[in-house]
Amino acid sequence: MNPWSQLAMIWLLAALVMTLGWLWQRAKSNAGIVDVLWAASVGASAVVLAITGGGAVGTRVALAVLGGAWGGRLALHLWGRVRSEPEDGRYRYLRAHWNGSQLKFFAFFQGQALLIVLFALPFVAVAGNPRVSVPWLVAAGSVWIVSVSGESLADRQLDRFRKHPGNQGKTCRDGLWRYSRHPNYFFEWVHWFAYVCLAVGSPIDWLAWAGPVVMYVFLRWISGVPYTEKQALRSRGEDYRHYQRTTSMLIPWFPRRDTA
Incomplete structure (x- = not known):
């Protein structure tokens, strides 16, 4: 399949999933x-594109394994929260801000x-x-791991902190959270460089940079850090x-002294 057909198929499947x-x-x-x-x-799209792509088999297998495993792990982790906890504060805020409008929620889901x-x-x-390329496969695997x-x-670390009753209303500073306010976001961003490595030699290898560039923009300025920190300030x-x-x-970096 050509890239445009592949992307059209991904969009149709994604639109159906988000409607459900x-x-x-x-x-x-x-x-x-x-x-x-x-x-x-997103993880499933890596598998689908690996199956329908026309590139070398070894590179496509690596794509399916790395992309699929990443998406599966993250989805299972998030599902554990969704099924056992009340609605995340970010979405409770949107629900109140939108006066419960299901039309706006539908547009939000389709935007995703x-x-x-x-x-x-x-x-x-x-x-x-x-x-x-074996060296680039090794590099991609190393970045991924x-x-x-x-x-x-x-x-x-965050889950362990949140489950302790005495930590309600407090901010996690355990482990990696001592050195970054969003270490999960940081490593999520780094993960996308694995596909930059796998794309070396592709006639459209520049497209692979969409991963780390777009992810950084969203995390830093749009839907990651800004929304999470606004909610944290409201609650803590x-x-x-x-x-x-x-x-x-x-x-991640060493903590600073509070000069306030």
């Missing part, structure tokens, strides 16, 4: 399912379907790569402001 997700949130009043479906769908297509662009570049391991560790107030003043926002 919208129906689920309408019944359950929990829009957190959108995060689960986004992660699962378009983002799945956007984040599938690196996979298109990899799936069309006619070369198998470090980033997914780091993100998994950050997720476990001065404790989180102190955390902001002393801890690196995204890239």
